[in-house]
Amino acid sequence: MRRLIRLFAFNFFLLLMLIPTHSDADEFKVEVGQSIQKAVENANNGDTILIFPGLYKESVVINKEVSIKGEDGAIIDGGGEGNVITVTASNVVLDGLTIQNSGSGQEDSGIHIKKADKNVIQNNTLKNVQYGIYIANSFENQLIENSITSSKAHFSKRGNGIHLFKGGGHLLQENEIANVQDGVYFDFTKDIEVSENHVTESRYGMHFMFSEGILAERNHVEKNVTGFMVMDSAHIDFIENKVTDHFHFRGYGILIYETKDILVEGNEILRNSTGLSLEYGGDTLINRNQIAANQVGLEFMGKNENNTFSENNFIGNVVQSKISGEDMRLDDGVKGNYWDDYSSFDLSGDGVGEEAYKAGSLYDRLLRKQPYWQFFFESPSIKLWTKAEALFPSFGTADVYDARPLVEPVTMLQDTEQRSKDRMMPGIIGILFILFSIFVIVKGRKLR
């Protein structure tokens, strides 16, 4: 009996010896002419593969927890077939690679990640790919400082820069995206932070579909068809983004459709066909935004329930607001918004005008029916009409008004910094000028 036990123990010990214990991580080097795929096959979890500069014509499948780091000028070329890099393992790092020429099929991407978590994709350049980075059913991946462009085709033929399908918990930071269909596409995803990204020259800067719990902060979307397209989603926060130059025929700065629980705070919404549009939105808080120089500043369509709208600056929009649908208060009961076409006065000195600002004139409603009447927007008759309407308000349509209009624009944090710089400058110049004058005067006296 004892011998048996001893034998068993000995065998067990032998078995233990056989389990490979991989102690410290190795580093492999790959040079031109060698295969990255081979290096991945020979590597173990935790190893690093260093790619020397040069062109590597291959598609790579990464099914182990390895780090792949490219030196400056390491290019992986998929040759126009399928995905260039496919990641099926978690904890993978892809750093400093140039990735190009994927296929042009429905999901072909520069980097395709499926059911893999906690990967870090950073400092990569993706170009001439259908989709840039496609992530499906995965969690907690980090996409940082990548640069992504698609093909030269019309945007309807391109894929998206970053496409997130199901899963969530990702972080997208400081990516530079241009010439794709949609910069970032959130498709049935949850709990994502997307900050300081820049998207330009695409269809939609960011496209939210059936997603929830997304924080979009300090991004800059410009010169796309539409900046933020938000549909059938919930609980999305837009904080301090710049949404500028969407002058496309059907372009919007931010379009919110059938979405609940949204925060839009401290954004600069400048130079868009329509700055901010809400259709079937609910429980939104829209606060302290700069809405300026748009064709149409604000548009409400259909039913919008329980929206708080306060302390926004409306400055220099061609048409301040287009309102159709339900009655709405455009203030939170204490503070309203600054409208630069507000013509009444603050007599009590509390910064709030004594008379309500009525949004949406009869002319706006005409515009909804006949958009091309926009042509007459500065004509004397329209001016007269608007004036008459101000004197005899309400032609019996949706009553949308701001009962607490502000008489001074709200100062936003972003421009106070600029202002302080601007204030310093004249002072310094003045002091220099005075010093120079004194110098000239003193010199002049001496000459006599």
Add this chain to the structure above:
Amino acid sequence: MIKKLGILLMMSVGVLAGCSNSAMEPEEINPEIDVCEVCNMGLAHEHYATEVVTTDGEIYKFDDIGCMEEFMEMETDLKEESASKKYVRDVDSGEWIELDKAYYAYHKEFWTPMANGVISFKDRESAEKYVKEQGMGEVLLDYESLKEHVWSWEQ
């Protein structure tokens, strides 16, 4: 003289009638400017687009068959057979087919622009082929079974 005028009038009426979309044909999609009548989304995925063409030549475009159904629910006067023609496209070729002549494949996981999961085909084989390729879903044999379908916006 009056006769001539009459003929001229007749002719001009004829010309005008010719201009209107009397055949109720669908119109080519322009992805640069066309957006969905219901949800405002641009029609970038052209082969998923659908159209309603009314007798008076109005054309409404949609990005997804679900949006078209939603539109038809709202526009009750267009519901009658004679009031409008409804078109879907064969997802492979983009060929326009009338709604009730097409075949459909459905699975809630099928990707469509508005996530309705219904995809249209010109014949039964292509619908079956698609279901086989995806390894999921079912073929809805005709428009009647499509009527039974519960759309995402109805839930």
